[in-house]
Amino acid sequence: xxxxxxxxxxxxxxxxxxxxxxxxxxxxxxxxxxxxxxxxxxxxxxxxxxxxxxxxxxxxxxxxxxxxxxxxxxxxxxxxxxxxxxxxxxxxxxxxxxxxxxxxxxxxxxxxxxxxxxxxxxxxxxxxxxxxxxxxxxx
Numbered sequence: 603x604x605x606x607x608x609x610x611x612x613x614x615x616x617x618x619x620x621x622x623x624x625x626x627x628x629x630x631x632x633x634x635x636x637x638x639x640x641x642x643x644x645x646x647x648x649x650x651x652x653x654x655x656x657x658x659x660x661x662x663x664x665x666x667x668x669x670x671x672x673x674x675x676x677x678x679x680x681x682x683x684x685x686x687x688x689x690x691x692x693x694x695x696x697x698x699x700x701x702x703x704x705x706x707x708x709x710x711x712x713x714x715x716x717x718x719x720x721x722x723x724x725x726x727x728x729x730x731x732x733x734x735x736x737x738x739x740x741x
Contacts (some may be wrong), residue, residue, distance in 0.1 A: 610700045610712075612719050613680065613693035616668035619719045620693075621700055621712075626724050628681040628688075630696065643734040650679070650690050657681060657690040665730055684724040691727070 610621025631652060636659050638648040645665035650657045659679065680691040700719055702712050710721040 606703070608702045608721070610702065610719060610721060611680070612697040612700050613662075613691070614695040614697055615663050615666055615693055618668070619697060619717050620662075620722050621719045622680070622682060622691075622722060622724065624699065626682050626684045628683045631679050631681060631690075632676065634679050634690075641736060643731070643736045645734065646731065646736070647692065652681060652690075655688060657688045659690040659692065660727065660731060662691045662727065663694050665727065665734075682724050687724065687728065689724065689728065 609624045611624050611627045612619055612621040634650050634652065636648045636650050639646065645661045647659040647661050650659050677692055678696050680693065680696070682689050682691060700714065712719050712721065
């Protein structure tokens with residue numbers, strides 16, 4: 603019996619590796635202009651306009667509590683689309699694609715030859731962001 607195959611777009615967050623299903627990855631861009639949004643949590647970098655669409659820009663490293671220093675001057679942004687939502691993720695680095703044969707893996711961590719990759723979904727990232735305190739009374 604054949605298992606299900608999963609293709610993950612992998613990226614680095616501190617010393618960990620994460621992957622999003624490639625069906626949700628729209629593009630990877632560099633040197634994008636990000637417009638800051640006042641009173642937003644630190645991991646919410648602002649808004650980005652790309653090819654006629656507006657994306658919420660998330661510092662995924664900061665959101666997952668792993669940021670040790672500020673953002674680099676040059677970074678790549680992963681544009682993600684799912685359902686009717688869009689967001690842009692700023693990771694520490696992009697690793698590449700990972701093909702996995704999923705044999706009913708329930709913990710969503712896949713062991714590779716040199717590192718483990720944790721599968722996360724756009725909904726998980728979005729719900730984590732929405733749990734953060736923000737607004738004028740949270741400053």
